[in-house]
Amino acid sequence: MPQPYKTTRRVEFRDTDAAGIAHFSMFFVYMEQAEHELLRHLGLSVMSADEHGPFTFPRVATRCDYQRAVKFEDVLSIEVSIVRLGQKSITFEFNFTLDGRPIATGQITTVCCRFSPDGTPASISIPTWMAEKLSQVVVDAP
Amino acid sequence: MPQPYKTTRRVEFRDTDAAGIAHFSMFFVYMEQAEHELLRHLGLSVMSADEHGPFTFPRVATRCDYQRAVKFEDVLSIEVSIVRLGQKSITFEFNFTLDGRPIATGQITTVCCRFSPDGTPASISIPTWMAEKLSQVVVDAP
């Protein structure tokens, strides 16, 4: 049965700002780091290739709602799941907590793309072998 | 008549990533820099005070939709407006273009807060003198 992937992340000093808390933009960096860690855990990578060449996952939409601020050396718990696995796109959801208290919830939506030599992306179907592995963390959106 | 505030931002080398483009998280940093520039333009500051003491604007929600990637040394045009000016909260909207082509659109929602000595925030009404200045960039949401 699908389950969120769980990891942690310590708030480093460079992550903080003059308000004494982790800067709101850092949550997007934490999300991406957790996504990449999940992919490694599943034996996948954000830089992949099949017999037709390399493909990757540019971001098309991101969002984050913040409930509480966190400080230097706080260790955040992060749950990563996929709330929508489309034919060509993936929406990851990230729940951040600290000692069981809600901190933030965010989403990253990415689209599977190949790039032409001039750098133009074209969306493609997520390969079946990749979709099968990703399905291990597909949960029903709450 | 209210008008968006216009500014520009050059993509610096540290803003890019190994995909050769500006990292998606940087758009949140660009948004905040444009917001602060707007506040300075209006004679305001993100760190304010009135006769009851200091107040500030923690972020409660952020989002960004991405249409096209940008590269090192691209100079983005940014339009900043307020699409919702509530009694206690502000939603800024940011439109990024490059040579007239859409790049990204984002929002930051902040809440006016005082902090108690232990760091707990409590929302307060945005002071009238501040709301009046902010109204110069309040536009109808499209």
Added chain:
Amino acid sequence: MPQPYKTTRRVEFRDTDAAGIAHFSMFFVYMEQAEHELLRHLGLSVMSADEHGPFTFPRVATRCDYQRAVKFEDVLSIEVSIVRLGQKSITFEFNFTLDGRPIATGQITTVCCRFSPDGTPASISIPTWMAEKLSQVVVDAP
């Protein structure tokens, strides 16, 4: 007998730049993170206090020499030692390797300071209890 403290750090995607490698400025962030991890390991903190109040360690000099570039997902080995423990200052040295090959060597020199209410720092002697713990990683400079 004093020994360097050993840790590791994975190169995250946001750490890279359009040259496809970890940005040179990130090594200073990695150094600080390793320094803070060492302090936690020794039961110390970069934000300390004694009976006279808080004190901290602003940086007065930093440097890094780079031997080889590293890429996304490389896991760097880091050795942290103190190459000079003065009465008021500390010079940390950091050796970065990847699979035994030298990557970079850096230093951070910090001075123990109290801050007056207006923010002016004044250097003070490192407390004896702190210097004793730090001496566990004081090695002779090569």
Added chain:
Amino acid sequence: MPQPYKTTRRVEFRDTDAAGIAHFSMFFVYMEQAEHELLRHLGLSVMSADEHGPFTFPRVATRCDYQRAVKFEDVLSIEVSIVRLGQKSITFEFNFTLDGRPIATGQITTVCCRFSPDGTPASISIPTWMAEKLSQVVVDAP
């Protein structure tokens, strides 16, 4: 007669940390931004090419000495000069001041390199046309 190139840089909120000041690692980012601005001013680029293909300037050594801390919205004055223009390498020096008071002094040493297809760099002589332009900011080291 050679003269340092002069520019400014505002301390943005994301540049600060929980100590309330610009993080020490940001000075390396400011240095690189000022270097790139100088290169644009001279009609050059950090990503160059000649008839034999592209070449670039990886960093081999960086350093910074810090005299005073700076805060959010401070506007730093920066003077950029070249204190050593070798056959294959360049050492840039950066002097940061705020209202005439010294803030920091840093250096970046880069080597002119071509990269083989597998990513291995090989140092090459700086092209004459580039060295001639760079000589406009070569000053005697103090």
